[in-house]
Amino acid sequence: MEAEAPRPLADRLRPANLDEVVGQDHLLRPEGGLRRLLQARHLPSLILWGPPGTGKTTIARLLARDSDLEFTALSAVFSGVADLRKAFDEARARRREGRGTLLFVDEIHRFNRSQQDGFLPYVEDGTVTLVGATTENPSFEINAALLSRAQVLVLHRLDDAALEALLQRAEAALGTDLPLQAEARTALRALADGDGRYLLNMAEQIDALAPEAPLDTAGMADLLQRRAPLYDKAQDGHYNLISALHKALRASDVDAGLYWLSRMLDAGEEPLYIVRRLVRFASEDIGLADPNALQQALAAKSAYDFLGSPEGELAIAQATIYLAVAPKSNAAYKAFGAAHRAARDTGSLMPPLHSLNAPTRLMKDLGYSAGYAYDHDSPEAFSGQDHFPEGMRRQRFYRPSDRGVEARISERLANWERLRREQRGRDSG
Structure with a gap:
């Protein structure tokens, strides 16, 4: 009866082999990292790091199959010490019978430090081959001891070509073309934001609602609603986007700077956090090439304090534009660093x-x-x-x-x- 139960389209289209996985050619092409590991017939413990919907769970399942390992899955969100102990005991019993275990831990970064340390003896003695999946930077979220015993593989967000391939698979499985105009189909892929699972869920929803005529972009948006962008103000996305904003301004790329500013504000970033970076940028990357740059950044802070959101955000945008088009110099930044080093080196010399x-x-x-x-x-x-x-x-x-x-x-x-x-x-x- 379970086999006859309805299953989501994303689950029905789960790849049956590594050749069917899309968007991760850097790992799965013949000379890719994962292929080389499989060819060596010795699969090490791995950390799969990538955004949601990029195939981390699927790849772990297929690695277990291709390596003749028993696949055991746990989620760090729902599992505790008892679940881990049971998984390790079962893996030890299989090992006595000559069988190996691939222990897949989804959201492994959610285990605390002591729980992560608990994996170490079982990974070291080969009781389990650990494959952890995480959306967060392993350098910050995974214990150094565990990280040193695993190889980190980075999965990319699915590009437009990979998403289109998934849409075509969905249409083949559904037995019909999705009722979308060309521009709406493009917008659907953009709305997925690199998440294959989300794309397939939206495709299934469009098919189930069966609109009478092909949808334009506006009609599709009304049908599906808007997806909140992937962003965590306390984690990697927070630092990645502010870094992108800073480097766009340094490159005098005003349009890219406005884009990253808008991405952060749209995701709910604290505007004053952005302004603090603009103030720093004015001193670090412009300095005395344009002394007004610092005043513009501070004026944006004052304007936002006075107006709040959303009105005050225009002042932040104005400062962003000013900093992007201003002449650039890091001479003051470098001078201060050099003087600081000299002050440390010369000790307590009197004037x-x-x-x-x-x-x-x-x-x-x-x-x-x-x-x-x-x-x-x-x-x-x-x-x-x-x-x-x-x-x-x-x-x-x-x-x-x-x-x-x-x-x-x-x-x-x-x-x-x-x-x-x-x-x-x-x-x-």
Whole structure:
């Protein structure tokens, strides 16, 4: 009776062999990583890292079949210590009979650190071949000890060609073409957002509702509603998208910057988190090439504080555009880093005496402030006096670019260096 029970389309279309898996050619082509592992006839423990609906569970099942291993599945969401102990006991019993076990753990990152440590002895002695599936970055979510005993394989979100292949399989299984106009079919694939399971579920829903005429994009959207984008404000998506925004602005790609800003806001990101990155970007990647950049970023913060969402988000967009089109320079960022390293390396060198104030007679007697040249009394208000510590040679930390305001700053610094050389010549003469 179970075999006759209705099954979702996504389950009915689950690949029967690795050749039927779509979208993961980098792993499954003849020279791909998984194929090489199978050809070596020694399957190590694996961590399959990828977005939902990319085939992690299916690949684990097929690996067990192709490696002659018993497939045992657990979900970290629903399983506890008792379930793990039972799985390990059963695997140990099979091993005594000469049979191996592939233990598949879905959402393995949801097990806490001590639970993950519990896998170690069974993985090390070969009681189980562990295949863990995760949507989160294993570097952050999987214990280092367990990670060192497993190979991480990255699964990609399904591209448009892979999603179209799945749609064609769905239509073959349903025995009919989906009632969609061409642009609606394209929009359906985009709505799936790389998730094959979600795409098949939507295809099944469209077929079940059986619209009388082929749907356009708007009609399909009304039928299916809008899918919330994949995004976790506390996990990998949060850091990936803010990194994409930062790098788009650094590349002066204003349109890509607005896209990633919109993606984050659309997913519910805290706007002030984004503004904090914009403020940092203004100092790190623009600096004095355009001193107004920092003011624009801070003004966006003030405007958002005053207006809130959604009105204040326009100020954030304005700042994003300004930062993207501003001249770029990391000279201040690099100068501060170099000065910081020099400060650590030189320890506790005292300032030269002429740099020190002498508010008391004792300090004057000790030579504090002796020989200080008041720059405003010098030609061009520049004395050329050295203010580095005694015993430390002059160093040049700040090297302005030739872009924006820094081009004028560079000319000013060059003039001061010329005056400084002339002063040294007079002093030595």
